Amino acid sequence: MTISQLPDDAGHALLPAGLQDGLPPEAAHEAATMERLIDALAAHGYERVKPPLLEFEDSLLIGPGEQVATQTFRLMDPISQRMMGLRADMTPQVARIASSRLSRAPRPLRLCYAGEVLRVRGNQLRPERQFAQVGAELVGTLAPAADAELVRLAAEALQSIGIKNLSVDLSLPTLVGGLFSELQIPESARRPLRAALDRKDAAAVKQAAGDQALLFDALLRAAGLVDRALPMLKKLSLPAEAQLLIDELAEVVEQLRREAPELRLTVDPVEHRGYEYQTGLSFTLFARGVRGELGRGGRYAAVAGDGHEEPAAGFTLFMDTVLRALPAARRGNRCYLPFGSDPELGRALRASGWITLAGLEPEQNAVEEARRLNCSHLLQDGEASKLENM
Numbered sequence: 001m002t003i004s005q006l007p008d009d010a011g012h013a014l015l016p017a018g019l020q021d022g023l024p025p026e027a028a029h030e031a032a033t034m035e036r037l038i039d040a041l042a043a044h045g046y047e048r049v050k051p052p053l054l055e056f057e058d059s060l061l062i063g064p065g066e067q068v069a070t071q072t073f074r075l076m077d078p079i080s081q082r083m084m085g086l087r088a089d090m091t092p093q094v095a096r097i098a099s100s101r102l103s104r105a106p107r108p109l110r111l112c113y114a115g116e117v118l119r120v121r122g123n124q125l126r127p128e129r130q131f132a133q134v135g136a137e138l139v140g141t142l143a144p145a146a147d148a149e150l151v152r153l154a155a156e157a158l159q160s161i162g163i164k165n166l167s168v169d170l171s172l173p174t175l176v177g178g179l180f181s182e183l184q185i186p187e188s189a190r191r192p193l194r195a196a197l198d199r200k201d202a203a204a205v206k207q208a209a210g211d212q213a214l215l216f217d218a219l220l221r222a223a224g225l226v227d228r229a230l231p232m233l234k235k236l237s238l239p240a241e242a243q244l245l246i247d248e249l250a251e252v253v254e255q256l257r258r259e260a261p262e263l264r265l266t267v268d269p270v271e272h273r274g275y276e277y278q279t280g281l282s283f284t285l286f287a288r289g290v291r292g293e294l295g296r297g298g299r300y301a302a303v304a305g306d307g308h309e310e311p312a313a314g315f316t317l318f319m320d321t322v323l324r325a326l327p328a329a330r331r332g333n334r335c336y337l338p339f340g341s342d343p344e345l346g347r348a349l350r351a352s353g354w355i356t357l358a359g360l361e362p363e364q365n366a367v368e369e370a371r372r373l374n375c376s377h378l379l380q381d382g383e384a385s386k387l388e389n390m
Contacts, residue, residue: 016129017122017127017129018119018121018122018127018128018129018130019128019129019130020128020130024331025329025330025331026323026329028329029323029329030132030319030323033161033319033322033323033326034114034132034134034319035114036160036161037114037134037157037158037160037161037317037322038112038114038134039160040153040156040157040160040161041112041134041136041153041157042112044110044149044153045110046110046111046112046136046153047110047111047112048111048112048113048114049094049097049111049112049113050113050115051087051090051093051094051096051097051113051115052093053086053087053115053116054075054084054085054086054087055084055085055087055093055096056077056080056082056083056084056085057072057074057083057084057085058082059096060072060084060085060087060092060093060096061085061092062092062096062303063092063095063096063277063300063301063302063303063309064089064091064092064095064277064300064301064302064303065089065092065095066277067276067277068088068089068092068119070120071088071089071119071120071121072085072086072087072088072119072120073085073086073088073118073120074086086118087117087118088117088118088119088120089117089133089316090113090115090117090133090135090316091135091137091300091314091316093113094111094113094135094137094314095137095139095300095302095303095312096302097111098111098137098139098140098302098310098312099139099302099303099308099310107139107140107141107310108138108139108140108141108146109137109138109139109140110136110137110138110139111136111137111139112134112135112136112137113133113134113135113136113137114132114133114134114135115132115133116130116131116132116133117130117131117132117133118130125292125293126292126318126320126321128320131318131319131320132319132320133316133317133318133319134157134316134317134319134322135295135297135314135315135316135317136150136153136154136314136315137302137312137313137314138150138312138313138314139302139310139311139312140310140311140312141311142311144248144251144252144255144281145255146313147248147252147280147281147298147299147313148251148252148255148256148259150297150313150314150315151168151170151252151256151260151263151283151297151315152256152259152260152263153315154283154285154295154297154315154317155168155260155263155285156260157317158285158287158294158295158317158322158325161322161326162326162327163287163294163322163325163326164287164288165264165287165288165289166263166264166285166286166287166294167263167264167265167266167285167286167287167288168256168263168264168265168266168283168284168285168286169266169267169268169271169283169284169286170226170249170252170253170265170266170267170268170281170282170283171267171268171269171271171272171275171281171282171283171284171298172245172246172249172269172270172280172281172282173271173272173275173278173282173298174245174272174278174279174280175219175242175245175269175270176194176197176219176270176272177272178239178241178242178245179212179215179216179238179239179242180193182239182240182241182242183212183215183239185209185210185212186210189208189209189210192204192208193205193208193209193216196208197216197219197220197270198270198272198273200220202217202220202221205217205220215236215237215238218232218236219233219236219269219270220270222236222267222269223266223267223268223269223270224266224267225264225265225266225267226253226265226266226267229266229267229269230249230250230253230267233246233249233267233269234246234250245280245281246269248280248281249267249269249281252281253265274296275296275298277300278298278299278300279299279300279301279311280298280299280313281298281299282296282297282298282299283296283297283298283315284296285315285317287325290321290324290325291321291324292318292320292321292324293318293321294317294318294321294322294325295315295316295317295318295321295322296315296316297313297314297315297316298313298314298315299311299312299313300312300313300314331355331374331376332353332354332355333353333354333355333376333377333384334354334355334356334357334373334374334375334376334377335349335354335355335356335357335375335376335377335378335379335384336356336357336359336366336369336370336373336375336377336378336379337356337357337358337359337379338359338363338366338369338378338379339358339359339360339361339362339363340359340362341358341359341379342382345379345382346358346379349379349384354377354384356379357373357375366378367387370387371387375387
């Protein structure tokens with residue numbers, strides 16, 4: 001039964017906007033899918049951590065957590081009388097664990113996680129306010145190989161659960177801001193130029209960029225499939241910091257081409273929206289024919305409570321979109337065990353992978369009772385017999 005199938009008098013079951021109950025079989029399907037994703041991450045040495053749902057806001061909302069402060073529900077802890085936040089994203093929590101509880105663990109540190117997050121409001125692409133995340137963080141290294149590993153790992157995890165036709169959009173969210181500083185773009189021009197780049201408005205970019213119009217127009221045009229975009233970026237004459245970003249991008253692409261040649265790679269060097277706390281190369285994962293992003297990730301600074309920073313990179317997979325990319329959940333084979341059936345027969349069926357439902361009272365018609373309970377099979381003569389039209 002779905003929410004829309006609730007009886008008319010079930011108004012008391014109404015939930016706030018953006019929140020919903022997980023019902024059979026979808027809830028079990030999501031949980032099983034999350035565990036399969038975690039297994040794929042663990043196979044690469046990423047160890048699981050389990051942060052709490054609530055934390056004191058002065059530890060939850062530092063570093064990458066600052067960017068989700070407006071999306072964080074807050075409440076007063078009745079014991080300590082301090083304000084707490086209910087996590088809106090798990091990456092800041094994992095960064096805190098790495099920089100505090102696991103500060104002495106060998107680097108690079110590989111961690112993974114899975115859990116629910118809650119946000120103050122949804123948006124057009126994701127109206128849900130509560131949803132599940134699965135992710136991985138790689139802490140303590142600036143090596144481009146770390147970025148390549150995470151892109152490859154995210155794709156491999158999604159492929160392990162049956163998602164095909166993946167594409168990865170690579171971004172450099174700090175590139176434009178860095179160029180503003182290195183090229184001494186006037187403060188009065190920065191906001192209109194940033195807005196024009198976000199809109200992909202070539203005419204407005206040329207008008208706002210002034211003496212640097214050719215460069216920013218070239219950056220805007222150097223977007224699309226990596227085989228076309230990367231050579232265009234390499235031809236540009238860029239200041240040192242910007243050139244370093246392009247060189248790192250080229251190194252990551254080279255590794256991905258060698259280690260994950262099946263991935264479709266695209267580049268958008270001026271995109272930064274949604275990457276507010278990223279400090280370097282970032283990426284978003286899509287699948288052909290699936291609405292919305294399956295996940296996103298990138299490089300950032302893990303900040304401890306004492307202000308100490310260390311380099312980190314990671315990704316988060318969004319389970320609501322991931323599940324849309326998979327076939328609809330189905331119930332497994334369910335066998336009804338009439339009242340009084342031999343318990344050993346039920347144990348044998350479960351040991352071989354069956355789901356069994358035991359009758360709790362004598363039934364007049366075992367077949368009809370099995371149908372009523374949505375069973376596909378009925379235990380008859382010691383065997384699971386398939387019911388017709390099930």
